[in-house]
Amino acid sequence: MNKDGSIYFKPARTLLFVPGNKESWMEKVVGYSSDAVILDLEDSVPPNMKEAARDTVASKIPVLAAAGVRVFVRINRDGEGYDTHDIRACAVSGLEGLVLPKPDGPEDIQHVSQILNSLDSPNGSSKISLIPTLETARSLYFAYECSLPERVVAVFGAVAKDADGSRSVGYQWTADGAETLHLRSHVVLAARAAGKMPLGGLWQQVRDLDGLRASAQINRNLGMSGEMIIHPSHADVVNQVYSPSPQELSYYRGVVAAYEKALTLGRASVVYEGDHIDLAHVQTARVLLEMDASSQKEARK
Incomplete structure (x- = not known):
C-alpha cells in the first residue's frame, strides 16, 4: 500500500496470459521471464470448462505467489456485470489483482470494487488491485474516468488485430498501428493523468518477434509502461524493449x-x-x- 492508502503497483514490463484450464501450463510459469502472469478465466477457456478452471486457478494462486510469481486473474462477465463467483473464488491470499475485460465504462469497475470491499478481510481484499482492459468504444472514450477508481493500478489499451476493440471502434488493424495511434495515445494520457500505469499489447502474430519488437518500441515511445503478452517467447523481447539499454x-x-x-x-x-x-x-x-x-x-x- 502507498502512504495515502492506495494500492501500490510495482511496474510490470510483461504480463503473460495463461489459460485457466491448462494446469500443466501454470506449473511452468515459475521458469518464465515475464514479470507477472494473468491466469485467464475468460476467452481462453471453453464455456463448459469455466467452473473447473475457476477451481484450478483459485488453488494455484497461493502456490504460484509463494514461488515468487505475481498473479493476476482475468475474470468473466455475466449478464449483470462481472461474474461474482469468479471474484469471490479468486480473492485469496497471493492474488495481486483482477483483470476486467470489456468494461462498458467506469461504473462497471466501481461495481467490482464494491464487491471486493464487501469481502471479509482474511481474503486480503483490501490489497486486490484492478486492471481494466478497454475494449469497447465507450470505455476507450472514458479512459480517464476508467482510470480513476482507487483500486485501479493500470489500464490496458486493447488494440489487437480483429479483436473486441477493433470490432467496437471499427478500425482496420495494420502492423504499423497508424489507425490506433490516437487510441493508444489517449489511453497513455488518461492513465498518466490519473496517476496509473498504461499498458499496451497484444501482439497476436506469435512467431513474428521482429514485428513484436517494433510494435512494443512504438508503445514504449508513446509512454506505455509495459505490455500484456500471449506467449512465453514474447517476454524477453518486450522486457528488453521496456528496459533501459x-x-x-x-x-x-x-x-x-x-x-x-x-x-x-x-x-x-x-x-x-x-x-x-x-x-x-x-x-x-x-x-x-x-x-x-x-x-x-x-x-x-
Whole structure:
C-alpha cells in the first residue's frame, strides 16, 4: 500500500496470459521471464470448462505467489456485470489483482470494487488491485474516468488485430498501428493523468518477434509502461524493449554528473553530448536510473 492508502503497483514490463484450464501450463510459469502472469478465466477457456478452471486457478494462486510469481486473474462477465463467483473464488491470499475485460465504462469497475470491499478481510481484499482492459468504444472514450477508481493500478489499451476493440471502434488493424495511434495515445494520457500505469499489447502474430519488437518500441515511445503478452517467447523481447539499454544508462549517468558539476560552478544548466540539460532533464534521468537500480535489486533476490 502507498502512504495515502492506495494500492501500490510495482511496474510490470510483461504480463503473460495463461489459460485457466491448462494446469500443466501454470506449473511452468515459475521458469518464465515475464514479470507477472494473468491466469485467464475468460476467452481462453471453453464455456463448459469455466467452473473447473475457476477451481484450478483459485488453488494455484497461493502456490504460484509463494514461488515468487505475481498473479493476476482475468475474470468473466455475466449478464449483470462481472461474474461474482469468479471474484469471490479468486480473492485469496497471493492474488495481486483482477483483470476486467470489456468494461462498458467506469461504473462497471466501481461495481467490482464494491464487491471486493464487501469481502471479509482474511481474503486480503483490501490489497486486490484492478486492471481494466478497454475494449469497447465507450470505455476507450472514458479512459480517464476508467482510470480513476482507487483500486485501479493500470489500464490496458486493447488494440489487437480483429479483436473486441477493433470490432467496437471499427478500425482496420495494420502492423504499423497508424489507425490506433490516437487510441493508444489517449489511453497513455488518461492513465498518466490519473496517476496509473498504461499498458499496451497484444501482439497476436506469435512467431513474428521482429514485428513484436517494433510494435512494443512504438508503445514504449508513446509512454506505455509495459505490455500484456500471449506467449512465453514474447517476454524477453518486450522486457528488453521496456528496459533501459546500457547506452541509455550511461548517458543518463553522464547527464546527472554533468549537471552536478555545473552546480558547483554556479550554473543551473549545461550542454552534455550536444544536449541542453537543466533540472527537468536531470529529474527524468534520476527516475530512470532509480527504476533500473530497483529492477536490478529485485533480480538479485
